[in-house]
Amino acid sequence: MKVLVTGSAGQLGRALQTSAPPACEVTAVDRAELDLADAAAVGAFVHGLKPDLLVNAAAYTAVDKAESEEALAHAVNADAVAAMAEALRATGGRLVQVSTDFVFDGSSPRAYRPDDARNPLSAYGRTKAAGEDAAGPDALIVRTAWVHAAGGANFVRTMLRLMAERESLRVVADQIGAPTWAGGLAATIWGLVAKDARGIFHHTDAGTASWYDFAVAIQEEALALGLLARAVPVIPIATADYPTPATRPAFSLLDCSATRAALGDGYTHWRTHLRAMLKEELALG
Numbered sequence: 001m002k003v004l005v006t007g008s009a010g011q012l013g014r015a016l017q018t019s020a021p022p023a024c025e026v027t028a029v030d031r032a033e034l035d036l037a038d039a040a041a042v043g044a045f046v047h048g049l050k051p052d053l054l055v056n057a058a059a060y061t062a063v064d065k066a067e068s069e070e071a072l073a074h075a076v077n078a079d080a081v082a083a084m085a086e087a088l089r090a091t092g093g094r095l096v097q098v099s100t101d102f103v104f105d106g107s108s109p110r111a112y113r114p115d116d117a118r119n120p121l122s123a124y125g126r127t128k129a130a131g132e133d134a135a136g137p138d139a140l141i142v143r144t145a146w147v148h149a150a151g152g153a154n155f156v157r158t159m160l161r162l163m164a165e166r167e168s169l170r171v172v173a174d175q176i177g178a179p180t181w182a183g184g185l186a187a188t189i190w191g192l193v194a195k196d197a198r199g200i201f202h203h204t205d206a207g208t209a210s211w212y213d214f215a216v217a218i219q220e221e222a223l224a225l226g227l228l229a230r231a232v233p234v235i236p237i238a239t240a241d242y243p244t245p246a247t248r249p250a251f252s253l254l255d256c257s258a259t260r261a262a263l264g265d266g267y268t269h270w271r272t273h274l275r276a277m278l279k280e281e282l283a284l285g
């Protein structure tokens with residue numbers, strides 16, 4: 001099976017490449033090879049390669065910056081996806097689109113199910129919701145949240161840097177979600193592809209956390225591994241006391257039960273995957 005993976009240098013793009021099933025002949029492209037801001041180039045590339053499967057792991061993921069660059073974010077996160085879907089309809093290939101908990105507004109009293117109503121609060125969330133629509137009904141859409149991987153641009157590595165530099169940290173304690181390791185997300189995507197799943201599926205690690213809980217766990221695990229030399233106070237604060245350009249959902253847990261049932265596999269707690277990620281981080285040096 002001929003597979004095209006976009007976003008090859010990103011967290012998910014790299015994880016997809018290392019865990020691709022042997023039957024997949026993977027072509028992986030980064031921004032230099034295929035710029036998703038150029039929808040015509042995207043269509044032409046897909047027409048040229050004619051992949052059986054396209055896993056779109058590229059995205060405009062700078063949540064705060066998207067508030068002032070929504071047109072560019074929309075081009076990358078939605079217009080490029082429309083071009084992929086259109087080209088794949090012509091060539092007969094399947095599309096896997098990756099989406100986010102930030103399509104929800106956080107007002108739900110329970111974990112979000114795949115068919116719950118969306119109401120994004122941010123420009124990033126709006127462009128990702130538009131990307132889901134652009135992918136169309138035949139696509140597999142996998143929503144995830146709070147993704148981290150060794151070597152990637154993520155909250156874990158931001159915390160490691162700030163914990164080494166600063167004497168204390170303030171972290172929001174009133175935004176609740178689920179951290180997710182890119183390796184587990186990639187495994188779920190390959191599993192759903194093998195089952196020819198279509199429609200919307202949710203994947204995060206098991207358990208729940210606030211960003212504050214996550215930061216405390218990051219520090220504890222990093223100290224235990226010797227990734228940090230000393231502990232600094234981590235202070236829980238309210239979102240109102242940490243102003244950012246983008247509004248983030250206060251609660252964005254994703255109900256992943258349908259995904260786990262479809263794959264018939266277990267659920268790994270985020271803390272277990274955090275430890276694995278930090279061990280890889282240590283090995284990278």
Ligand SMILES: NC(=O)C1=CN([C@@H]2O[C@H](COP(=O)(O)OP(=O)(O)OC[C@H]3O[C@@H](n4cnc5c(N)ncnc54)[C@H](OP(=O)(O)O)[C@@H]3O)[C@@H](O)[C@H]2O)C=CC1
Pocket residue numbers: 007008009010011012013030031032034035036037056057058059060061076098099100101128143144145146147148152153
């Ligand atoms: N990271 C997270 O916390 C979450 C991510 N997601 C979704 O998961 C998917 C994978 O995200 P993740 O791997 O974590 O993100 P990363 O930011 O690690 O990777 C995204 C990749 O997309 C590339 N990219 C950005 N703009 C363009 C462009 N114009 N043309 C081509 N490539 C481009 C980036 O390249 P460059 O480095 O050059 O910018 C980067 O390599 C995305 O759809 C994202 O929206 C969902 C929930 C949470």
Ligand SMILES: Cc1cn([C@H]2C[C@H](O)[C@@H](COP(=O)(O)OP(=O)(O)O[C@H]3O[C@@H](C)C(=O)[C@@H](O)[C@H]3O)O2)c(=O)[nH]c1=O
Pocket residue numbers: 061062063100101102144145146147154155158162169170171172175211242244248
């Ligand atoms: C650095 C820092 C952040 N924060 C807050 C800001 C924010 O509310 C929260 C997380 O900050 P970040 O900017 O790292 O995370 P953010 O980039 O918003 O993460 C999101 O990325 C996109 C791509 C997604 O799809 C989401 O699922 C989610 O992972 O922590 C603090 O409270 N203290 C700090 O020192």
Ligand SMILES: [Mg+2]
Pocket residue numbers: 061062063
């Ligand atoms: Mg970010």
